[in-house]
Amino acid sequence: MRFAIEIGSVRAGGLVLMADWVRHAERLGAAMAFSAEAWWSDAATPLAYLADKTERIRLATGIMQVTARTPAMAAMTALTLHDLAGGRFVLGLGASGPQVVEGLHGVRFRAPLTRLKETVEVCRMIFAGEKVDYQGRVFQLPLPDSEGKALRIAHEPAEVPIYLATLGPNALRFTGAAADGWLGTSFSPDHPEAHLDFIRDGAGRAGRSLADLDLCVSVRVEIGDDVEAMVQRRKPGVAFNLGGMGSATTNFYNDAYRRAGYEEDAKAVQALWLAGRREEAAARVPDAMVTAFQALGTADMVRERLRRYRAAGVTTLKLGLDSAPLGPARFELLEQIADLMKDIE
Known part of the structure; x- marks a missing residue:
């Protein structure tokens, strides 16, 4: 079981510390660093900043909101980050929720799963180097009865992993069927069936298994x-x-x-x-x-909880370390967790 970190919101005066944080995680063996977006910084720009300041760690959006940009723009952004990071970029997508989508972006929160599916399909077309000729329920490319024409993005085909942040049963089934990874939240290793049964079902219907996905689950960790x-x-x-x-x-x-x-x-x-x-x-x-x-708890208690995540089938833990401010305390906490992760392997 691997571990990943969260970058957090970006502030002008904190760029050096943010880069130090990600490089520290890279030295400790973190698999990925995730950049989020909701109502603070966007998810993509911080990763562009970090691309030439890191060497091995994968840089991921966690998540890029599919209602905040068109599928083609999501794919072009992903390809740019793929190039800047030397192939280390992971495209994490999600539907977000009605309060952000309708309140901030002015887009109706209608058919969110259909929008997510179609975004994935268009992104995959672009990553494969195909012309964008797509007729879906939400997106019609090019628009019918318009002057638009089917275009091909000027980029060679590229392998860009797509992870999906999903919670509802049907969305979890789609994740199992189509995604390279799952970004799980509200997950308990004591009740993994609440999510994984649906992912397993979707994967099985598509001729896949859970082993075909990176099950990347968020967990808040605090030691004391x-x-x-x-x-x-x-x-x-x-x-x-x-x-x-x-x-x-x-x-x-x-x-x-x-x-x-x-x-x-x-x-x-x-x-x-x-x-x-x-x-x-x-x-x-x-x-x-x-x-x-x-x-939460003592080092021994946390170690046992991490073992439960691994036993539940989780392959990557996305660590939420908000108990310690970004700086020496959080750096030390990550070191402790990295040591605990070695103990359970």
């Missing part, structure tokens, strides 16, 4: 003795995922917790959050909804 304090600090974040990462009717994170057996708790926390009772929502999160989905 005061486990109770760690759990309490993380409850507001869980409450935000359950209530704030979506709308009252569309929240893929909440749905994932429900499938893992926390339906009553997930509904209750969401209701409190949506009613504006944020502190009560955090207090309503049971300890198990923190400890079962994260790796």
